[in-house]
Amino acid sequence: MFPPIEKKSPAEIKIFQEEKLKETLHYLKNHSPYYQRFFRENNIDVSHIKKLEDLQKIPVTTKDQLQQFNDDFLCVPRTEIIDYVTTSGTLGDPVTFALTDSDLERLAYNEAISFACCGVQKEDVLQLMTTMDRRFMAGLAYFLGARKLGAGMVRVGSGIPELQWDSILKFKPTYLITVPSFLLKLIEYARQQGIDLKNTGVKAAICIGEPIREEDFSLNILAQKIKVDWNIELYSTYASTEMSTAFNECRFHRGGHHHPELIIVEVLGDDGHLVLPGEVGELTITTLGVEAMPLLRFKTGDMVQAYSGDCPCGRNTLRLGPVVGRKKQMIKYKGTTLYPPAMYNILNHFDQVESYVIEVFHNDLGTDEILIKICSEAVSEELLQQIKDHFRAKLRVAPRVEFSTTEAIRSLNFPPTGRKPVSLIDHRK
Numbered sequence: 001m002f003p004p005i006e007k008k009s010p011a012e013i014k015i016f017q018e019e020k021l022k023e024t025l026h027y028l029k030n031h032s033p034y035y036q037r038f039f040r041e042n043n044i045d046v047s048h049i050k051k052l053e054d055l056q057k058i059p060v061t062t063k064d065q066l067q068q069f070n071d072d073f074l075c076v077p078r079t080e081i082i083d084y085v086t087t088s089g090t091l092g093d094p095v096t097f098a099l100t101d102s103d104l105e106r107l108a109y110n111e112a113i114s115f116a117c118c119g120v121q122k123e124d125v126l127q128l129m130t131t132m133d134r135r136f137m138a139g140l141a142y143f144l145g146a147r148k149l150g151a152g153m154v155r156v157g158s159g160i161p162e163l164q165w166d167s168i169l170k171f172k173p174t175y176l177i178t179v180p181s182f183l184l185k186l187i188e189y190a191r192q193q194g195i196d197l198k199n200t201g202v203k204a205a206i207c208i209g210e211p212i213r214e215e216d217f218s219l220n221i222l223a224q225k226i227k228v229d230w231n232i233e234l235y236s237t238y239a240s241t242e243m244s245t246a247f248n249e250c251r252f253h254r255g256g257h258h259h260p261e262l263i264i265v266e267v268l269g270d271d272g273h274l275v276l277p278g279e280v281g282e283l284t285i286t287t288l289g290v291e292a293m294p295l296l297r298f299k300t301g302d303m304v305q306a307y308s309g310d311c312p313c314g315r316n317t318l319r320l321g322p323v324v325g326r327k328k329q330m331i332k333y334k335g336t337t338l339y340p341p342a343m344y345n346i347l348n349h350f351d352q353v354e355s356y357v358i359e360v361f362h363n364d365l366g367t368d369e370i371l372i373k374i375c376s377e378a379v380s381e382e383l384l385q386q387i388k389d390h391f392r393a394k395l396r397v398a399p400r401v402e403f404s405t406t407e408a409i410r411s412l413n414f415p416p417t418g419r420k421p422v423s424l425i426d427h428r429k
């Protein structure tokens, strides 16, 4: 599956998106209680928005607004809703997302072309290592996408290395869909059980939730560690419930490819204007073709860099680099701007660090403080010093690091209601 629009010139892609934008604005004006009021209050005549540049005339939509006016974003009667999912909100309660039959079809199409970007074909079998329930959109999207491609899927769910290996050996999946750090757990289990990692039949892993690359697209420490023991291809995928769209790498690994028929991308600086190509800014999206809860200029909170120019795979679409961090997780520490993923990368560098959690809080002066708790069998002042030195070398500043117990960190990493492991606890609110 290779949508023809992806090989068109950037100018043709822009014109194509502008047609889709007009349809979306018209749809919002007719069906969205939230945007009807929004257009009225902001004196916006949607017929005047013709070019992608004109989007700048429309104020953005924030996560707080989505949460506060959640029901008003719904464009269809309740009877048209097939699937309900939730995503974490900024104000405590989760935000509800609803999908119609047509939205599920769009989601399936999105995931099918995204998988295809990672080389998945009908002959492949994918092993799903994320949950499909718990009101989670992604797991369902992966299943629908594989089905649309005609590929097979083994739905194992998250965790349980024993069951994962049993399924790998029994069903011979060629692709794994997983949080990349979980691959380290699988490698460890394989070692203990004498499973030969060179003869598993697994070709690649599609990695969700955690970055596997540096900003220059080289493999980060986590990915390097995986590949030393298990030399499979690693593909990054980036998606969110609000976007209902994925950005997957192709085999040239130069960022996640944009699907122009599904979403409009803007990368905005603090001043609300587009940043220059390659600069870090907040990803702001407009969904295309969504029926139940379309979003216009929605600020995702993810800080990214976008790249243009043709890719050797033949696609001319924009590509998103690894997520640098969440805007609200931005830490100003001793005059330096830090994002948690860069700190994870440093901690992952140390084999002696078995697990860790990063806590961020405001100190008495109201500025950010960082406390990193680590667990290691090799408790020593020397290790602490090595970690701090590595922080200074890579990020110019060294936060406080202290030892904790396996149990204490485990309980912080895996809260009972969570769907994903937690590595950052942010007490600043």
Ligand SMILES: [Zn+2]
Pocket: 250, 251, 252, 257, 311, 312, 313, 314, 315
């Ligand atoms: Zn490509």
